[in-house]
Amino acid sequence: MIEYFSSLEFLILSAKMIAILGSVMGALAYTTLVERRIMAFVQMRPGPNRVGPYGLLQPIADGLKFLFKEQTVPGNANVLLYYAAPIVSMIPALLSFAVIPFGPELLIADINVSLLLIFAITSLGVYGIVLGGWSSNSKYPLMGAMRASAQMLSYELSLTLSVVGVLLISNTLSLANLVQGQQGTWFGIIPKWNIFLQPVAFLVYLLSGIAETNRLPFDFAESEQELVAGWHTEYSGMKFAMFFLAEYANMVTVSALATIMFLGGWNGPMFGPSWLQMILPTVWFLLKIAAFLFVYMLVRATIPRIRYDQLMRFGWKVLLPLALANILVTSFFVAVL
Amino acid sequence: MMELLFFVFAAIALGSAINVLVQRHVLYSSLSLILLLTAMSGLFVLMQAEFLAVINVIVYAGAIMVLFVFVIMLLNLPQDEDEEDRLRWLKLLGIPMGLFLMFMVIRTVWNVEGSAAAPQLSGTPQAIGASLFTDYLLPFELTSLLILIALMGAVVFAKKDL
Amino acid sequence: MIPLNWYLILGAALFVLGMLGFFLKRNIIALLLSVEIMLNAVNLTFVAFSSRNGQISGQIFVFFVLVVAAAEAAVGLALVIAMFRNRETLNVDRSNLLKW
Numbered sequence: 001m002i003e004y005f006s007s008l009e010f011l012i013l014s015a016k017m018i019a020i021l022g023s024v025m026g027a028l029a030y031t032t033l034v035e036r037r038i039m040a041f042v043q044m045r046p047g048p049n050r051v052g053p054y055g056l057l058q059p060i061a062d063g064l065k066f067l068f069k070e071q072t073v074p075g076n077a078n079v080l081l082y083y084a085a086p087i088v089s090m091i092p093a094l095l096s097f098a099v100i101p102f103g104p105e106l107l108i109a110d111i112n113v114s115l116l117l118i119f120a121i122t123s124l125g126v127y128g129i130v131l132g133g134w135s136s137n138s139k140y141p142l143m144g145a146m147r148a149s150a151q152m153l154s155y156e157l158s159l160t161l162s163v164v165g166v167l168l169i170s171n172t173l174s175l176a177n178l179v180q181g182q183q184g185t186w187f188g189i190i191p192k193w194n195i196f197l198q199p200v201a202f203l204v205y206l207l208s209g210i211a212e213t214n215r216l217p218f219d220f221a222e223s224e225q226e227l228v229a230g231w232h233t234e235y236s237g238m239k240f241a242m243f244f245l246a247e248y249a250n251m252v253t254v255s256a257l258a259t260i261m262f263l264g265g266w267n268g269p270m271f272g273p274s275w276l277q278m279i280l281p282t283v284w285f286l287l288k289i290a291a292f293l294f295v296y297m298l299v300r301a302t303i304p305r306i307r308y309d310q311l312m313r314f315g316w317k318v319l320l321p322l323a324l325a326n327i328l329v330t331s332f333f334v335a336v337l
Numbered sequence: 338m339m340e341l342l343f344f345v346f347a348a349i350a351l352g353s354a355i356n357v358l359v360q361r362h363v364l365y366s367s368l369s370l371i372l373l374l375t376a377m378s379g380l381f382v383l384m385q386a387e388f389l390a391v392i393n394v395i396v397y398a399g400a401i402m403v404l405f406v407f408v409i410m411l412l413n414l415p416q417d418e419d420e421e422d423r424l425r426w427l428k429l430l431g432i433p434m435g436l437f438l439m440f441m442v443i444r445t446v447w448n449v450e451g452s453a454a455a456p457q458l459s460g461t462p463q464a465i466g467a468s469l470f471t472d473y474l475l476p477f478e479l480t481s482l483l484i485l486i487a488l489m490g491a492v493v494f495a496k497k498d499l
Numbered sequence: 500m501i502p503l504n505w506y507l508i509l510g511a512a513l514f515v516l517g518m519l520g521f522f523l524k525r526n527i528i529a530l531l532l533s534v535e536i537m538l539n540a541v542n543l544t545f546v547a548f549s550s551r552n553g554q555i556s557g558q559i560f561v562f563f564v565l566v567v568a569a570a571e572a573a574v575g576l577a578l579v580i581a582m583f584r585n586r587e588t589l590n591v592d593r594s595n596l597l598k599w
Contacts, residue, residue, distance in 0.1 A: 004338075112461060116391040123399025127371070127406070134364070134410055142410065149407045153400060160395075173462055343501050347509050354513050354536055358520045363528040370532050373513075377539050380509075383501065384550040389558050393542075396565050401535075401572045408576045409528065412583050431523050439515040446507035458553045460546075468555045469562065480566045487570035494577035 016108050017098075024097055028248045029059035035297050042301040062241075069237035074136055077234070081135035086235070086242035089128020093249035096121045100256045101176045103266050103282040114175045115167075118257060119160055122212070125250060126152045129214075129221055132243065133231035144230030147308065148214065148221035154315040155211035155218075161323035162204035165330040166194050166261045179265030195262040200326045202262045204319050206295075209254040211315065213247065216300040220308055255292035256285075263288050343383060349376035367405045374398045386460035506547035513540035527582065527589045531575045538568050 004010055033048065033055060040047025049055040073079060099114035101107035111117065126149055133145020167173065170181045184192045195202050211218040222230035232243050259265060268284030270277055306314070349372060356369040374397045381390035458464075469477055517536030524530055542561045549557025579589065586594055 111387065113387050113391050116388070116395065116462075120391045120394035120399065123395055123403075126399075126403055127368075130403070130406055130410070131368075142413075146407065146410055149403055149410070153403050153407075156399065339501055343505065347505075350509065351512060351516075354516045357529075357532055357536060358516065358524070363526055363532070366529055366532050370535060373536065373539065377543060380506070380543060381546055384506075384546050386546050386550060386558055386561075389546060389561055392562070392565065396569060397535075397539075401569055404572055404576055405528065405532070408579060412580070412589075428523055431519065435515055435519040435522075438518075439512055442511040442515060443508050446504055446511055449504045449507055450502070458550050458555065460550070460555070460558050464555050465558055465562070468559055472556075473559050476563060480563060483570055484566065487573050491573040491577040494574065494581045 013108065016106070020097055020102065020106070020108060021094070024094070024249070024252070025245075028245050028252065029063065031248050031252070031293065032062070032244070033058050034293075035300075038294070038297045039301045042298070066238050066241040071237050071239070072234075074138060074234045077137045078135040081131050082234075083239070085128050085132035085135060086239045086246075087128075088131060089125055089246040090242045090249075092121045092125045092128075093246040093253070096253045097249075099175060100253070101179060101260070101265065102285055103279075104176075106282060107176065110174065110176050113173045115163070115173045115178070115257075115261075118175075118253065119156075122250065122253065123156060125246070128243070128246065129231050132235065133221075136231075136234035138234055140227045140229075140233050141231045144221045144223070144227050144233070147223075148231060151214075151218070151220055151311065151315075152212060154312060155208040155319070158204055158315060158319040158323045159208040159212055161320070161327065162201045162208065163261060164323075165198045165201040165326045168327070168330050168334050169194060169197055175260050175265075179260055179267065182264040183267055191264055191267065193262060193264040193267075198262065198326070198330070200322060201330075202258070204323045204326065205258060205262070208315070208319055209258065210296070210299065211311070213250045213254055215251070215296060217303045217305045218311055219305065220311060223305060225305075251293065251296060252289065255289045255296070258292055259285060259288040263292075339383060342379070346376045346379040346383070349373075350380070364406065364409050367402055367409065370405075371398050371402050374402070381460075384460075385458065388460050388462045388465055503547055503551045506543060510540045510544040510547070513537075513543065516540075525590050525592055527579055527591050530591065531572065531579070534571070535568065538564055 036058075037047040037049075037055065047055065048058045051057045051061045073082060096118045098108045099111065099117055101110070129148045129152075130145045133141040133143075133148070136142075166178075170178050172178055172181065182192050182194060186192060186196075190196065210216075214221045220230075222232070224230070227233070232240055235243060265288075266281035266285040268280065270280055272280070353369045353372040353376065357366045357373070360366045360369060374393060378390040378393045381387075381393060514537050517533045517540060520533030520536065521530055524533060542564055545557040545560050545564070547557075549555065582594065583589055588594075
């Protein structure tokens with residue numbers, strides 16, 4: 001055991017972990033800034049642009065503010081669960097980055113069921129919301145938590161089922177193999193991405209992904225016009241920041257999964273000298289994720305929230321049958337061809 | 338290394354199982370059970386049953402236990418009220434008897450050994466799927482019937498005017 | 500390589516713990532949770548035998564146990580809600596109208 005901890009393999013693994021975790025945390029902080037700026041541009045206002053050039057130091061200022069805020073605990077709250085809930089939602093959100101391949105070499109663990117592992121980890125994320133809402137001992141958080149648990153349970157079904165079509169085509173559950181299966185082009189121009197084979201699945205995945213991460217127009221756990229701030233009404237300071245970061249980490253995870261499964265992962269045009277070819281896959285991957293996140297932000301800025309019963313009806317009566325029909329059609333074609 | 342991991346997961350599993358029993362509020366019990374389930378998944382991974390480990394977390398911790406927590410929050414239960422002591426002496430009697438049963442069962446399995454010549458098995462999705470859709474096709478189809486019946490039963494029971 | 504009987508001992512201990520809970524707890528949700536503990540103990544034993552004897556059947560059985568557990572939880576919780584709505588309590592000792 002001691003030999004292992006001093007081996008080169010272990011050192012490389014630790015370096016990868018630190019690099020990925022550090023860059024993810026930094027990127028998450030700046031995603032918040034980018035989102036606020038984009039929302040502002042859509043709504044014709046300047047957005048946060050005072051702290052540093054173009055507001056680039058805003059995340060740091062926010063972080064400092066979160067750190068120095070007074071820690072409040074609501075009366076009669078369940079203190080243990082109240083403090084545990086942000087951690088419970090933060091850990092699964094960051095854990096899924098362990099199996100996401102950022103490039104051909106840049107992944108921490110390549111296991112043969114990594115796709116299912118991500119679904120398993122993200123399915124635990126709901127407990128952070130539920131416990132945070134329940135332990136605050138206040139009515140709006142409780143309502144937010146109950147909405148969140150029902151909503152995330154319902155949309156997880158269509159999220160998981162939308163993926164099955166892709167799995168039928170690519171015959172693997174490993175994310176790295178999924179990406180490798182999408183190399184090459186049809187007729188020399190159209191890239192061999194699964195989105196062209198599975199457009200319905202992509203649509204279902206996109207919509208249920210938005211619902212899974214509690215974003216507008218499906219943000220019923222938070223819905224500030226009805227429930228103050230939903231499940232994190234009673235949270236402030238660093239605890240709120242952890243919930244906030246967990247939400248963005250989940251967004252990035254969903255985007256990364258969509259990129260890997262539907263948009264070809266790190267595949268893209270390769271050119272230039274060898275050092276450029278080393279980093280190009282990662283650049284393509286990050287660009288695709290950024291494009292996906294941009295769609296998320298545009299959706300948030302443009303589409304109003306629907307009603308809660310409409311949300312449940314949409315999930316169970318539209319998305320779920322659509323995902324099932326997609327599986328049927330896909331398996332028919334896979335069996336025939 | 339493997340032994341160390343086994344002891345860690347076994348300790349978590351046993352501790353959380355005991356915690357399920359001693360907690361007075363069912364929400365704590367269910368949270369403790371979630372911990373038990375994740376420890377169980379860790380044990381499955383130690384036995385090369387990766388697919389089951391992941392499915393265990395997705396189905397149990399991610400769906401069934403969310404349902405439990407949802408119902409507990411929906412009913413907004415108070416702490417378990419202290420019941421009349423009809424059961425106090427039953428508990429005093431039951432716990433030693435349970436421990437005795439545990440002792441007997443453990444003594445039975447103490448010396449069991451697996452066949453040494455058995456082939457190495459890896460619980461990959463391919464292996465499980467191949468077996469599920471050939472040898473166990475009929476039971477697999479029947480489970481869908483079971484789920485349908487459970488679905489209808491749940492709808493009927495949860496109706497307002499029972 | 501971990502010996503087979505370690506898993507069996509752990510499974511037996513968990514099963515008896517679940518059984519104790521089922522007999523001693525009075526809250527119906529706690530009873531359902533105890534059943535889940537027992538099911539998990541059985542799952543552990545199944546997987547241990549499966550991996551040590553090189554037969555996949557044990558893992559398939561765990562799969563079926565999961566399905567049954569899901570069905571049981573759905574119906575059981577629906578019953579819990581119906582019971583709470585009608586009797587305002589979850590104590591199984593208070594649901595004794597048919598007892599004489």
